[in-house]
Amino acid sequence: MSFHDLNKHHDKTHSEQYTRYSVWVIPLDGGYETSPPLGTYCGTDLPPVIISHGNKLWIKFVSDIFGTRKGFSAEWDGTSAGCGGTLMTASGIFMSPNYPLPYYHNSECYWLLRGNRGTPLEIQFEQFHLEYHPKCNFDYLAVYDGNNSNAKQLGKFCGNQIPQLIHSSGDSMYVKLRTDSSLQGGGFLATYKQVCREVLTVNRSHGILESLNYPNNYSLNEHCNWTIQTTKGNTLNYSFTAFDLEDGSDCDRDFLKGLKETEFTHKQSEKF
Numbered sequence: 001m002s003f004h005d006l007n008k009h010h011d012k013t014h015s016e017q018y019t020r021y022s023v024w025v026i027p028l029d030g031g032y033e034t035s036p037p038l039g040t041y042c043g044t045d046l047p048p049v050i051i052s053h054g055n056k057l058w059i060k061f062v063s064d065i066f067g068t069r070k071g072f073s074a075e076w077d078g079t080s081a082g083c084g085g086t087l088m089t090a091s092g093i094f095m096s097p098n099y100p101l102p103y104y105h106n107s108e109c110y111w112l113l114r115g116n117r118g119t120p121l122e123i124q125f126e127q128f129h130l131e132y133h134p135k136c137n138f139d140y141l142a143v144y145d146g147n148n149s150n151a152k153q154l155g156k157f158c159g160n161q162i163p164q165l166i167h168s169s170g171d172s173m174y175v176k177l178r179t180d181s182s183l184q185g186g187g188f189l190a191t192y193k194q195v196c197r198e199v200l201t202v203n204r205s206h207g208i209l210e211s212l213n214y215p216n217n218y219s220l221n222e223h224c225n226w227t228i229q230t231t232k233g234n235t236l237n238y239s240f241t242a243f244d245l246e247d248g249s250d251c252d253r254d255f256l257k258g259l260k261e262t263e264f265t266h267k268q269s270e271k272f
Helices: none
Strands: 002-006 023-028 058-063 072-075 085-087 091-095 108-114 121-129 140-144 153-157 172-178 187-194 199-202 226-229 257-261 267-271
Touching: 121 172
Parallel strands: 085 108, 199 226
Antiparallel strands: 002 072, 023 058, 091 187, 108 172, 121 187, 140 153, 140 172, 257 267
């Protein structure tokens, strides 16, 4: 963000040296009022170019009751690459800003991992170096089991110990990186992927299940299986809204196989 104009109000009530500032512009490096501040500006001197470390910038404007001026004009450009974002592939990689060099001070970055519906995700950290604190109160990485920070927290990490493999219960995970103004670390490098083997979905009345990478082509040599279990005493109706698999004699190449349990617990199969 770059400012083109900024004005302050002078209130010289006692002496020429006394100046009351009636306007503050405070940009914060993130999407919330609790995000790290990037500075506080007033007067007529143009602030420097302000660069966020993520895809959100929260700006606070305050004026008092003593006077008014023209205000400010600023131009923002969101085309530069930063940190955070929404990752919607079945597998991929993400890292701290500036990796493998130390990450930035006063940063706040958010990643939303959103896979194909019906299949959970897992995150594997390859490298991890954040400022250490016993309670991770300074620099930290937090992972949530859902699509925002209101979801259940799966872990909060800092220091140099690589976190264990993290699994989601659903098809999305939310990752937050927060850094302060003191020490830095080398950052982190992580991979993620959807795991479609031995997936169990229980006690839900409805849902959607997609092949990995849908609506794009699924991967070669893929083997997936899901078990869907609804409330005891109910039955399941499964209807397809799209279906495009490689054809073959007796479905001997790519196929989807459905198994159902009879009242005698013997499994019967149907192949598509």
